[in-house]
Amino acid sequence: MQRRGSLMAEPVDERVLVLAPGRDGALTCRILGEAGIGCRAVASVPAFNEEFARGAGAAIIAEEALDQESAPQIAALLKEQPAWSDFPIILVVRESGAGTRLQEFSPLGNVSLFTRPMNLGALTTAIGTALRARRRQYEVRNLLAERDSAARRKDEFLAMLAHELRNPLAPVRTTLHVLKLRHPGDRDTQTAVGVAERSVKHLARLIDDLLDVSRVTLGKVGLRCEHMDAADVVRLATEAMGARFAEKHVALDIEVQSARLPVSGDAVRLEQAIANVLDNALKFTPPGGKVRVRAEADRGEAKVTVSDTGAGIAPEDLPHVFDLFVQADRSLDRTVGGLGVGLTIVKGLVELHGGRIAVTSDGLGAGTTAVLHLPLAEPPPSQIETDNEVEAGGRLRVLVVDDNHDGADSLADFLSLTGCETKTAYDGVEALEVFSGFRPEAVLLDIGLPKLNGFEVAEKIRTSPGGEGVTIIAVTGYGRDEDRVRGRSVGFDHHLVKPIDLTAIGRLITSAVRSPRTE
Template sequence: MKPSKSGPFPELAAHLQGKRGLITRRWLRAVRSDPAIEPAGRLTTGQLVDHLPSLYEEICTVLRAAPEETTLARLHSDARKHGRDRWLRGYQLDELFRELNQLQRCVQQATREFFAGASLSRSAQAGAHQLLEDLFSATIHTAISQVIDEQDRRIAATISERDRALAAQQKSEERLRMAASAAGLGIFEWDIPTRTGVWENRRMFEITGQPECQGPLSCQAFVRELVHPDDAQALITEYTETMRHGGDFHTIFRILRIGDRALRIVEMHGRFSTEQGGFIRSFTGSLADITRRMLAEESLRETDRRKDAFLATLAHELRNPLAPIRNAAQILKQISADLPPEVEWARVMVERQCAHLTRLIDDLLDVSRISSGKIRLQREVFDIREAIQSAVEINLPTASERRDRINVSMPSEPVPVDGDRTRLTQIFSNLLDNAIKYSDDDSEISIVAAVHDARVEIVMSDRGMGIPVSQLARMFEPYVQLAPPEGRGQSGLGIGLSVVQNLVGMHGGHVTAASDGVGKGSRFTVSLPTAVAFTTVTIRTDEPAKQPSRRLRVLVVDDNRDAAESLAVILDGHEVRCAFDGEEALSIAQEFHADAVILDVGLPGMSGYELAQRLRRLPGTARAVMATLSGFGAPEHLVQSREAGCAQHFVKPVNPETLIDFLRNCERPML
């Protein structure tokens, strides 16, 4: 619609230009107070007035001169911009119309105010009002047309996007089917309302043995004719639970192939498709024959079990000869306090090497136990400083031999942690052993413990050979080991740090390694959560060795003659008899009423557990205190010892002082 050619009205245009601020304020109040223009409440004043100045200026321009076609092009352009802006801001057609109509009313009001003070004819006034009416009509029409065009384009784009999405979905489904076929997956679909099989690909027929000519299996036929009877109910339960609660379906079960009845293990994935209103339409799934994979995994598990059994047996066989060797060193110590220097050197060397070999065996077994989840922490709340101090005491002889200085800085107050005292001591001992191993002689090693934000950090630093940057990320992997310093042979198995990382993780902490490079030392930081308070208070004092308070009758049973006889020499403060198998022990027990029995678990013909139970049934040893000695130290072995009625389970090679203390604490009166 073109505006009428009634102008020009330059005086009116000048008046409207001067009243632009007043008109804008009136318009803003009208728009914001109109509840039918809902989007206006979300827009700022700047966003509302965005295109108003341009529209207003073009209307005044038309009022100044005759409205030709060329003079209206800018007005139409501004109207289209305004319409697009309002569409993008969520305006509906009626909201856009009411907003521009409010602007027209405000301009017409200002025009009436102008004519009230001007001496113009009624026809001139009517012409001006008509011109404004035509201009706003054209503006509103153009803006609304722009909104309609935008909506049409959006609808067309949506339809186009839908078509493209459908085409892409079809291509995706085709690619999925090709990929499933290439991966050996059977694909199928079951119709839920009719309980029929809708479709199966060729691989599905191959897995199930169902002839293609007979068509796809229904869900009932699948369970009835194919699934192993022992697995059918579990499959049905899982299927119905997923149907009821939604989500992805996944399970593994056995089938007996149709035709040859071959046993296969399959894995099923699937999902229920729902229509509007939550109505379940179908179930689409995939089936994979994983028999080979499961057999391979079982073979690996069996290999792992055999490996664990081998390591346990190896540890047992290595610990057996260590026991008499360590006993021999203890006997040399008991013979005289003033041994010749050469003999004392040999005795200390034997003890040190026994301790080193024992640690290697323990670390090797710990790697296996950790990987199989067999380690159980014996937790207690205690002062972490005690574990650090114990680790220093364990490694002090080696450090002294190499003239290394261990500087320890710890908080003056106790630091409670909830953890396994033995395992935490092992962590710090392993780290300190590494620091000594990879440092030159006459070096300094520092241990600094500090509490920060409910965590205790223990930093162990050395000035040794350092860690190459390329190796830092792999330091905690099993069997990764740096080359030793020049002049020293390879030592250890490369599993100590792996054990450290796993044990720290089991305590809810973390450990990190850092180094400034080769030759610049290394730092290991252990971070552990602190406990709220102590549950028990342990006060340790170093007491001088006590002599036996009374002489006990002790029966030692071990098929390793050297181990039994050397232990008897160590326990010379008591009356000791030795037996080298279960039958001999039972025979001796008939007349030697032992107060204590120390027996080896791995006896020939009769296990130590069985022997302990039979000794309990003899009058002379029914009340004897019993302890087992074994090269096996897994938790299940400790349980077996307790079930056999033994008070203690010692892992070879046991410290002789530990056995002496055990006998000292026996309170059974002499018979």
């Protein structure tokens, strides 16, 4: 593998390696030199391999320089070439042995045979052609290197952008949760907070997608599955779309059966799928029209039907509604595009959940019906929920460290309401000072801190007296795998990405403190 790396690292090298015994190599190099072609003669396979690792544009190999041991060595060397490389070799053989040698080397790809006696002009021309082809390979190599460099820069930029976007989201989510705890009986406050929390949740998911653009564009969307009620998902999707329906003066009729529709899936993605279907129905239904949504249980499935009184779909377009970038014109005057990409995404999301979707229409002007089917799941055991996540039994001391003052203060405020004793710090040096005097049982620690970053703080806490038993939880905008691995190596117990799930943070702290850290 070292040879491959060396080959890729060298600048464009157009010299020709000549592997031949005795004076043949030097003579060949002299002839090529007269034609303006750089050359390097070697007499052994180890020397050839060493020069090849430094870089070369082509090679001339005399068959007498190869034996049963050396030929496989060159074969193995060529097999290690990177994807962009197809190193050209001219093999000089006796006419009687041409067939055998070609059979030995042809599987390696770019091998040409010259038989003795050679036409020196033809050999020089062949080398020139091989070098021109090698230059194109170098161009491909450089383009691939530029692409990889651009991809690395993109990943670094997206990681930093996601970090910067997550930071302001964290105090928003925390403050909303504090409002819920402080005003449990205020219905208007609870409703408003619920709407805001869902918006934060959607924005957080978009930021997650931002970190892996290829995953989204290739349809490789990860699901965060949990038990849920499909009826609730339908209600949320229609609620989110309600204002747009009212603005266009399209009636939205919702009929959700009273019984629960338990499914296992990603609530955000399922809501996205249903909202996308609703969006298409709204788009192609004129003012004064109507869209009806019905959710029900049907033969072991949750069935969601969205029907509209809009433009409908022509019979010839109906088989293609799920095709990517294919638009079926649903308007009577042929001025409005079709369902297009939207239903392609819906189909992928529904199928990821083990479901299916079907779209029907009686033709133009007859409206459209989309039916989503999701497998019903066994409901989880009933759980007693409480807003006071940290269980009674003593006030836990928690240190919150974040250079975003709003983020640190709001998280500390929330933890205080749940029964913790908290202190805050806003940079790495202050965190160590507060830790020394406060002696917390848990530390919620940002990574991107001034003066000392979170990795350095965690490492110093672990090596300080009493620090080995402290629960250290990263609360950060950095969510890449390498960030998690590095955090674990310096002593973090858990890695949470902003905005954190506040319904779980208290239980996480409690369970972690009750289970001492073991190496």
